[in-house]
Amino acid sequence: MSLYQLTAHELHDKLKAREISAVELAESVYGRIEEVEPHVKGYLTLTKEIALEQAGAADAGFQNGNEMPPLAGIPIAIKDVICTKNVRTTCASKILSNFVPPYDATVMTKLHQQGVVMIGKTNMDEFAMGSSTENSAYQITHNPWDLETIPGGSSGGSAAVVSADTAICSLGSDTGGSIRQPAALCGVVGMKPTYGRVSRYGLVAFASSLDQIGPFTKDVTDCALVLNAICGNDEMDSTSVDVPVPDFTQSLINDVRGLKIGVPKEYFTEGLDTEVADCVQTAIAELEKLGASVEEISLPHTDYAIATYYIIAPAEASANLARYDGVRYGYRTEEPADLINMYKKTRSEGFGQEVKRRIMLGTFALSAGYQDAYYKKAQKVRTLIKSDFDAAFKKVDVIATPTSPTPAFKIDERTADPLQMYLCDVMTTPASHAGLPGISVPCGFVENGLPVGLQLLAAPFEEEKILRVAYTFEQNTEHHLQKPEICNVKGKQ
Amino acid sequence: MATITTEGVSHVANLARLEFNEEETQDFTEQLSRILDYIGKLNELNTDDVPPTSHIHPLHNITKADAVKTSLPRDAVLANAPEPEEGYFGVPRVIDTE
Numbered sequence: 070m071s072l073y074q075l076t077a078h079e080l081h082d083k084l085k086a087r088e089i090s091a092v093e094l095a096e097s098v099y100g101r102i103e104e105v106e107p108h109v110k111g112y113l114t115l116t117k118e119i120a121l122e123q124a125g126a127a128d129a130g131f132q133n134g135n136e137m138p139p140l141a142g143i144p145i146a147i148k149d150v151i152c153t154k155n156v157r158t159t160c161a162s163k164i165l166s167n168f169v170p171p172y173d174a175t176v177m178t179k180l181h182q183q184g185v186v187m188i189g190k191t192n193m194d195e196f197a198m199g200s201s202t203e204n205s206a207y208q209i210t211h212n213p214w215d216l217e218t219i220p221g222g223s224s225g226g227s228a229a230v231v232s233a234d235t236a237i238c239s240l241g242s243d244t245g246g247s248i249r250q251p252a253a254l255c256g257v258v259g260m261k262p263t264y265g266r267v268s269r270y271g272l273v274a275f276a277s278s279l280d281q282i283g284p285f286t287k288d289v290t291d292c293a294l295v296l297n298a299i300c301g302n303d304e305m306d307s308t309s310v311d312v313p314v315p316d317f318t319q320s321l322i323n324d325v326r327g328l329k330i331g332v333p334k335e336y337f338t339e340g341l342d343t344e345v346a347d348c349v350q351t352a353i354a355e356l357e358k359l360g361a362s363v364e365e366i367s368l369p370h371t372d373y374a375i376a377t378y379y380i381i382a383p384a385e386a387s388a389n390l391a392r393y394d395g396v397r398y399g400y401r402t403e404e405p406a407d408l409i410n411m412y413k414k415t416r417s418e419g420f421g422q423e424v425k426r427r428i429m430l431g432t433f434a435l436s437a438g439y440q441d442a443y444y445k446k447a448q449k450v451r452t453l454i455k456s457d458f459d460a461a462f463k464k465v466d467v468i469a470t471p472t473s474p475t476p477a478f479k480i481d482e483r484t485a486d487p488l489q490m491y492l493c494d495v496m497t498t499p500a501s502h503a504g505l506p507g508i509s510v511p512c513g514f515v516e517n518g519l520p521v522g523l524q525l526l527a528a529p530f531e532e533e534k535i536l537r538v539a540y541t542f543e544q545n546t547e548h549h550l551q552k553p554e555i556c557n558v559k560g561k562q
Numbered sequence: 563m564a565t566i567t568t569e570g571v572s573h574v575a576n577l578a579r580l581e582f583n584e585e586e587t588q589d590f591t592e593q594l595s596r597i598l599d600y601i602g603k604l605n606e607l608n609t610d611d612v613p614p615t616s617h618i619h620p621l622h623n624i625t626k627a628d629a630v631k632t633s634l635p636r637d638a639v640l641a642n643a644p645e646p647e648e649g650y651f652g653v654p655r656v657i658d659t660e
Contacts, residue, residue, distance in 0.1 A: 093611035171638035265619050278617050307624035308617070338652055376601045387578060394579070396651050408654050412579040425580055430597060432578040433566065446604050448614030453607065455615055487593055488600055504618035529618070 072097035073234045074552070077143045077291045080237065086143050087193045091124035091131070091142030095186050098144045099294075102188075105555050108216055110208045111230040113149050114157055114535070115189040120144065123186045127163020130184060139294045141184035142203055144238035148227045149190040149444065150197050152271040153177055156187075161205035161271050162195045164393050164400045164419030175306065176240060176282050188236050191226030195421045197247055197275045199223050203484055204423045211480070212255060213553040214519050218477035219494075221251030224285070228255040231285045232553060238286045240294055242272055244279045245378050246472075246497025250507040252285055253472035253522020256511045256551065258292050258539070259285045259443050263529045264504030265310035268303030276385040277308070280499050285539065289510065289540045290371055293317035296532065312530055316405045320533040323544045326360035328534070331465030335371035336496060344477045348513035348521040349471045352542065356469070359541055366465060368457040373450050376500040379491055380434050380447035387431030393419060426487060455503040459462035462528040467538050471496055472509040472522035496524060506532045510539045511548040565595045 072080065072094050083089045099117055106112060126144030147153060150160050152170035153179070159165045173181070174276065181185075194204035200224025202210045212220040213233040220229040226240030228251035231239050241248040243261035252259025260283045267282045274280065284295035302311040332353060337346060357363045395401035395415030402418055405411030420428070434443035461468060474495055481488045500507045505526050512523035523542070527534045543549055566574075571591045575582055582590060637644060645652035 141632055168642055171634050187579045304626065308619070308621065310619055310621075370607075373604060373607065376604050378603060379597060380604075391579075395644055397639075398642035399644070405654055408656050409579070411582045411654055416579055420580075426590065426593060428578050428580065429574055429594060431573070433570075433594065433598075436574060436577060443601070445614055446609060449609035449612040449614055450604050450607060450613040452612050453609070455618065488596055491597075491644065502615075534564050 070096055071101070073101040073237070074265060075237070076287045077140060077237050077294055082141060084127070085137065087131060091127040091186060092121060094142060095120050095124040095144055095188070098188055098235060098237070105233050106235055107555065108211060109213055109229050109233045110210050111226040111233065111235060112189040113147070113159060113161065113192050113207055113226070116156055116187050119156070120186045120188055121183070127184045127186065138183040138298070140180065140298055143185055143238045143352055144188045144228060145180065145185045146188050146191050146230045146239035147177070148193055148224050148239070148241045150193060150242055150273045151176060151240060152273065153187070153190065156190065158190065158273070159207070160196050161193045161207055162420065162424070163206045164416070166400060168399050170271070173272065175268035175303045177271065179299050191224070191230055191239060193226055195222035195424050196386070197242055197244055198386070198423050200246070200250060200490055201483065202226060202251070203480065204421055206421055209480060210386065212477045213478065213555050214256060216555070218479055218519065219254070221254035221473070221477065223247040225251045225420065227285050228252050228257055228259060231255070231257045231287060233261060233555060234552070238284055238291055240282055240299070241285055242280055242282050243501070244276050244382060245501050246494045248283045248285065249497050249507055249522070250473050250493065252509040254477040256381055256520030256553070257285050257287060258289055258508065258510050259283065260292050260296070260508040261506065262296060262300060262532055263506045265308055266300050266506070266530070266532070268301070268306040268309045270303055270305035274389040276382040277389060278385060281481055289329045289536060289543050290318070290321055292508070293321055294534055315533060316453070317532065317536055319528055320536040321389060321540045322537050323541050324360070325356055325541045328361045328538060329465040330356055330361045330363045330538070331366035331369065331461055331468045332363060333366050333368040333461070333468060333470060335368050336470040340474050340495065341471060342493070342515070344515040345471050345473070345475060345521050348515070349469070349523055352512035353469050355546065356538065357370040359545055361538070364465065366371065366461050366468070368461060370450065370453045370457050371499055374454055374502060375491055375495055377447045377450045377454065377502060378494065378498040379430065380443050381451065383427040383431030384434045384444050385431070387428045387435065390424070390428055391560050423487070451537055454499055458500070458503045458505060458516070458528070465532050466527065468526040470524045472524040472527070476515050476519035476521060479510045499535070500526045506530070506535055508535050508539050510542060511551070512542070513548055514551070566591060566598060
């Protein structure tokens, strides 16, 4: 096995035992990038110079015999929606093509305290709006399992680089499923913590009542390690919640006896690919075999989650994206006639089609005469969706569903019809409305070899239950150990 | 719920400080109409007695001490400005000097 193939916890043991150096590890990952990144195209910016400096610092710590944090020297990739001091942060948008943040997001400060090695910034749908990463203004990212398919989105780059072993782990952001869905489609572990668990300071805002940062990792143990590093209340984000953060590694328990798993019947209806359904049902049966009790539950308002989402998220986005006006940072049009003309031309030239579509949708939903019929209506339905989950979690500990209704689809297959693309998020948006923590773990493959994800949800701040179920599943299955054979790669046909 | 016309799209575009040519206006009218049509399914639900959820946690008035703290240096803030001018953000003329 090459170093780039290992998990963070395996690598930590080797670094600690001084079997390997962090510089050697970083070089191994950059070597892998040279090999496969031309095919995958997961990165927008590589930060090798910084990475080698950080790796050198981690090595110095290990050499001095210091007690080093679990992520010290670990190569990590960061979604290009998270502000990184002095490193270009584009949100995959033309409007931020030259934006270099003068500060670090809180998650970056926390990761630097651990001594991570930042490999680069990953591709995404522009401003995190999309489900396939095809809305990037810069490039298409390819799914390592089949380069003709999309990696999911919006954090498609962050999922693809972990899947392709061009990063050991990564950070993404999830508003309506943007961590969980690409994790499922790329066959890696991806977790959205409870809304408010992780500070959003320095996360470029899309829909502020839904956005949350979370990790992509190769296994559940690494997921717990990254959560330990990034969670916690932050005075720079007044919506981060002041609750104690447990040591999530304590939840890595290979035992689900006594836990109740609810399976919502509304998630297993028309539109769900039959092979995906089979993989997920088999996974749930496995958990039952391992001692969990499984019962069918109902979340009656599931079918309204997408309609609700495509009012609330665009409405919040239309307000958040008002800041891109060509005045303080980012792109400005050439030779505007006057101030209003400058705003209009800057924004029309700087934003891509999907971003404009959502700004239009959101502005409409908030405009005079329509606000009650659309925005307020959606907020009320959000209450009903949340109440469904509140009732369910009185009966069960964890809810298990498919993460995505289909495996990865072909590039360009759904770009012509925005509504079809929106329906990709049908399994992930309900939990987003309720602010729940959710994970996607690999649970099998369809016949053509594409991975399938199992989504596990819990009540707010009950990440530990999710991790325990996910860990038990992982310890008793081998789906997460499968690696994609990226074609055209050196040594392969 | 209403559908949206090309005039409606032009009105909303102005509110959002965007501008579209005729073809784009037509495309957005069709796409937004289809999306709003789908969203119309929310009307199947009676929500008269349901309170709205704007935020999932019961947070109220998070305050901080009113203390002076160091902020970013002016140069760092202006480094990203498209047209900085004498320590300020430059914009096209907004006041008529005639």
